[in-house]
Amino acid sequence: DTEVTQTPKHLVMGMTNKKSLKCEQHMGHRAMYWYKQKAKKPPELMFVYSYEKLSINESVPSRFSPECPNSSLLNLHLHALQPEDSALYLCASKGPNYGYTFGSGTRLTVV
Amino acid sequence: AQTVTQSQPEMSVQEAETVTLSCTYDTSESDYYLFWYKQPPSRQMILVIRQEAYKQQNATENRFSVNFQKAAKSFSLKISDSQLGDAAMYFCALGYGGSQGNLIFGKGTKLSVKP
Numbered sequence: 001d002t003e004v005t006q007t008p009k010h011l012v013m014g015m016t017n018k019k020s021l022k023c024e025q026h027m028g029h030r031a032m033y034w035y036k037q038k039a040k041k042p043p044e045l046m047f048v049y050s051y052e053k054l055s056i057n058e059s060v061p062s063r064f065s066p067e068c069p070n071s072s073l074l075n076l077h078l079h080a081l082q083p084e085d086s087a088l089y090l091c092a093s094k095g096p097n098y099g100y101t102f103g104s105g106t107r108l109t110v111v
Numbered sequence: 112a113q114t115v116t117q118s119q120p121e122m123s124v125q126e127a128e129t130v131t132l133s134c135t136y137d138t139s140e141s142d143y144y145l146f147w148y149k150q151p152p153s154r155q156m157i158l159v160i161r162q163e164a165y166k167q168q169n170a171t172e173n174r175f176s177v178n179f180q181k182a183a184k185s186f187s188l189k190i191s192d193s194q195l196g197d198a199a200m201y202f203c204a205l206g207y208g209g210s211q212g213n214l215i216f217g218k219g220t221k222l223s224v225k226p
Binding site: 031033040041042043045048056088090092094099100101102103104105107 | 146148153154155156157158161200202206212213214216217218219221
């Protein structure tokens with residue numbers, strides 16, 4: 001299995017909702033990432049988990065809460081989001097040969 | 112400072128022709144990696160090619176090759192025999208070793224392929 005799987009592919013949520021994005025990989029990679037990507041822009045780093053511990057938080061608002069329950073799974077919990085948080089959220093993992101594998105992303109719309 | 116610069120926001124190429132996408136970077140580290148990623152409208156970020164900084168030989172993957180000029184900090188991508196499926200946004204990225212090395216992306220080049 002050489003894939004990073006993200007669910008759901010699309011999500012529409014209201015500003016008062018709580019939702020979660022899920023990312024899963026079974027390649028044994030020990031570094032996992034969340035990126036936010038706006039249209040026609042490069043991905044922006046949000047969080048890095050290394051060996052299931054949060055190692056980098058790029059000053060992301062607290063309405064985004066990451067969680068790494070085990071080495072294969074990465075979640076992003078969403079609460080009280082704003083319309084400007086609408087974007088493509090990409091998950092990636094990094095292997096020992098320094099290859100980064102990306103999931104296909106979750107397209108989030110906040111209404 | 113670590114930066115990646117792609118100076119061509121958009122490029123166009125005729126099908127079956129060759130096109131070169133430019134990328135320059137800046138880093139003070141000696142151990143780094145350079146990548147070209149392709150992102151079609153389907154939004155999947157696909158690795159096209161990777162270059163280790165310590166290797167002098169330019170990487171090649173089928174129709175895709177790079178011109179890595181370490182002293183000039185330049186990393187261009189050449190696509191030969193362009194196909195309609197090559198149309199996408201192309202991102203140049205700089206990465207590092209270690210368990211938490213991040214990827215630093217350029218702003219991207221949108222490539223169109225004309226039939």
